[in-house]
Amino acid sequence: MLDIKMIRENPDDVKNKLDLRNEDPAVIEKIFEMDKSRLELIHKTETLKEERNKATDEIALMKRNKENTDEKISEMKKVSENIKMSDEELKKYDADIDNLMRYIPNLPHDSVPHGKSEKDNVEIKLSGKKKKFDFEVKDHIQLGKDHDILDFERGTKISGSGFALYKGKGARLERALINFMLDEQGKNGYKEVMTPVIVTRESMEAAEKVPKFEDDMYYMEKDDMFAIPTAEVSILNIHRDEILKSEDLPIKYCGFTNCFRREAGSYGKDTKGFLRVHQFNKVELITFCKPEDSYIEVEKMLSHATGILDKLGLYYRVIELCTADIGFAATKCYDIEVWSYAENKWLETSSVSNCTDFQSRRAQIRYKKMLENNKTKTEFVHILNGSGLATSRLMVALLEANQTMDGNIEIPDVLKEYSGFDKI
């Protein structure tokens, strides 16, 4: 969530930045007015409470002196009534403001390119060599079928469309990829964690996924719990309601989980094979850091994600998302896309974002900042997340890029010790 103080003090700035995101800025005006009324109400309520607190002390004193308190008590009954009403009104304001705030995205950083749609995203890096094939390339579905390593029909039989079944060397290669990526990110300084994949509503809210994206989640009504769309949710919640030690920052985690997405309303687009699935595997990177470091850390995280593709020898590009396309919680986003030789297009395999204090404010993740006068101030940490990487589309690119004329698939050198075989 945004800082209400920022809206209070700089409403125009906030409105301008929302406009850059193609978001309607009118809501800010509404919140600004509601906040004003709310502050007045707080003042009124607290004055009443002060009166009550004083009278309560007096009553206690009078009782001790065996004086008659009937009049005083009946007088305070009215005050208490007023407090009750005032409190209720205040609670309504809080809820109304919060309901609006939950749908307002983070504000783009000044460095983010302006744009109206994803067409205005900027390619900032192109890496690796695009291969030339002197034979007709097969897509990952055909390759998967030929070698009996990917079985989308049976995946569908088990769980419906959008679920994959990995078999034999396919399953093994997936496991190899995951292990390889976890090891690499460990070397990059991320502590490996294995988290729950079913989380409470509270955890979802802390990560700012709910209520805005509730329909995109698998939801277990009986327990009011959600299947995570990304390990970001569970890793972020490791430190919910905590005050971190300044000297421990930055704190970095990597974790592999299954990720679950209903992808509501996305039918008909990229539904082939692995291009869009309801369950996929991902190694996630999360950094908790001091605010002044987050834009340096986001560059580091990006390099940690691309490092995997470099080692796998894949052709990829990095694009910086424009103001209209950055994620809800983010101020700045990079997407990493790998080339699909069969589809003849780029496939998103990672997204690296700086979410600044947007999530930490809701999740109450703070640290003690040392001030110049030797005092400390509790401040929200900045939180970054990135895929390092997601395997499903990576698998597409990997299989397609490494196919040979005889229909086999070469395993990249770095994966051989993990997979235990040289080719499929």
Add this chain to the structure above:
RNA sequence: AGAGAGAUGGCAGAGUGGUUGAAUGCGGCGGUCUUGAAAACCGUUGUGGCCUCGCGGUCACCGGGGGUUCGAAUCCCUCUCUCUCUGCCA
């Protein structure tokens, strides 16, 4: 899943419905003493909101939410979590 017990400041642990934002101990920080350290002694030690340039004032917070009351850490309801016993299970 059933029965019972519990949840209080960084930790441990008191707390008859009314000078309790909370005793006491430990820890932390500052100081006295000491060549230095330890010990001892003295002092200090939660978070957030609102008002204020500041001093400061004020409100809220004893697991979460609701209720009773002039007044709740204390009484009632409810949820969550922890512990013990039983059941089930990997």
